[in-house]
Amino acid sequence: MTKKFQTEKYQPLLRKMIEETFPILRHRKVEVEEKNFSQTGEAISKLSGLLIIVINPSEIDSKSELKGFFAHELCHLEDFAIGGYLKGYLKILYKSNFCSNYREKYEKETDKKAIKKGYGEELKIMNEKNILSNHWDFSERCHLTPEEIEECICDMNNKNYSSPISTFI
Numbered sequence: 001m002t003k004k005f006q007t008e009k010y011q012p013l014l015r016k017m018i019e020e021t022f023p024i025l026r027h028r029k030v031e032v033e034e035k036n037f038s039q040t041g042e043a044i045s046k047l048s049g050l051l052i053i054v055i056n057p058s059e060i061d062s063k064s065e066l067k068g069f070f071a072h073e074l075c076h077l078e079d080f081a082i083g084g085y086l087k088g089y090l091k092i093l094y095k096s097n098f099c100s101n102y103r104e105k106y107e108k109e110t111d112k113k114a115i116k117k118g119y120g121e122e123l124k125i126m127n128e129k130n131i132l133s134n135h136w137d138f139s140e141r142c143h144l145t146p147e148e149i150e151e152c153i154c155d156m157n158n159k160n161y162s163s164p165i166s167t168f169i
């Protein structure tokens with residue numbers, strides 16, 4: 001039986017993350033809805049402009065996982081906010097359903113965006129767990145593996161540090 005209800009308890013963390021790293025969503029209403037279903041969660045853009053993150057609470061065991069999960073889903077909402085309902089949501093939905101290559105590419109790009117925003121460690125914890133439990137569409141290898149996330153974090157650190165080091169030398 002699917003249990004579905006809206007909840008406010010996620011808002012403090014969500015608003016903090018939006019404030020710090022998702023400025024485009026600052027003035028948008030983002031609701032969180034709990035739902036027991038076969039996925040960890042999903043991001044939804046309504047025609048009315050309302051943005052929703054659906055979360056399966058039985059799949060989240062720690063604040064780090066929650067942060068990793070929100071970071072990924074907020075990146076989707078950011079895309080919806082930039083592209084608008086038709087350009088963003090429908091295109092992604094259509095392509096995702098009919099072209100698995102596009103979906104894999106898009107999901108991995110979304111993970112990379114979350115890492116760039118500073119959520120690499122949390123995303124790694126979340127993705128590691130999802131690989132083990134086979135959730136969040138990991139059967140289709142849609143998301144970055146913990147090893148790939150580690151590589152991305154290293155690449156970014158190297159880029160960040162290369163310029164101060166070279167000027168120091």
Ligand SMILES: [Zn+2]
Nearest residue numbers: 072076107110
């Ligand atoms: Zn996703």
